[in-house]
Amino acid sequence: MATMKDIARLAGVSTSTVSHVINQSRYVSEEISARVNQAAQDLNYTPSALARSLKMNRTKTLGMLMTTSTNPFFGEVVKGVERCCYQKGYNLILCNTEGDSQRMKASINTLLQKRVDGMILMCSSLEGERIDIFEKYPDVPVVVMDWGPMLFASDKIQDNSLQGGYMAARYLIENGHTQIGCITGPLHRHQAQMRYEGYKRAMREAGLEFNPHWIVESNFECDGGYQAFNRMYDKGPLPSALFVCNDMMAMGVINAAHEKGLSVPQDFSIIGYDDIHIAKFMTPPLTTIHQPKYRLGQAAVETLLSKLEDLSRDALVVQLEPTLIERNTVKCYALSTQS
Structure with a gap:
């Protein structure tokens, strides 16, 4: 597998110049950038996401835990989460807890070991759980959705x-x-x-x-x-x-x-x-x-990313308001005649 050193040798430039071109971390002239990019293409070079994440201390990956349900409500929320992640340049790892406390904690452990940048929890059947492991990872922010009182610090997204x-x-x-x-x-x-x-x-x-x-x-x-x-x-x-x-x-x-x-x-x-x-x-x-299911998912990602920008800010509660949708299952009675 080709490395930046191989590209530098072929393009006749330094390894640091190759790094700046590949990562777009500093201005490099068009002529040199073209040589570097052509060398990378000739060598079939693929940037290492792992190496980049170690250098930047970010994996551009978020984790989400949810409980399986036949209710399509959850799928519509996940759609909002996934779409927003894509738009913001993040990947999403989705884990299913199946309502099991031990499985939830094991999944959290796995996501933390994979160095996710933050986590979204949508496991309302586990309200009131104390999740001590978060205390060991203060730099990994957490957003909870559709959840009641929590025993750990996090941002919260909820409908009214x-x-x-x-x-x-x-x-x-x-x-x-x-x-x-x-x-x-x-x-x-x-x-x-x-x-x-x-x-x-x-x-x-x-x-x-x-x-x-x-x-x-x-x-x-x-x-x-x-x-x-x-x-x-x-x-x-x-x-x-x-x-x-x-x-x-x-x-x-x-x-x-x-x-x-x-x-x-x-x-x-x-x-x-x-x-x-x-x-x-x-x-x-x-x-x-x-x-607003799609918006709930979108707000969870946006709130998580804002926390990543400022880990010292206080926890937020983002509340989205419901609206009435009138269709055909409610009969209207005259107030004077309803028994």
């Missing part, structure tokens, strides 16, 4: 789930619904709890009562929405509307309702959360709360 939950319930109320249920995510998870709190705030403001039969905790997956609806159905009359705290569970709810001969929004209304790509192609198209 409290506001999103409030917007969802408020929209149902504004459409004349007074009997409103909620299928939550796992309430030990911060984002699920905040969406539920937003729902409760809107209900309290409107002076509406909470029927415990209409509040069901589930798992953020399609099967969870399916099972939650069946449990609610078995307890008695349904509410006129449901806030289902993510679109995947909403799909399960609609499927379960269809099996029982019920249709949306004729028999009951539903609003979801996330606005995953397939939400607008559901039957009927799902009214939902939009999370």
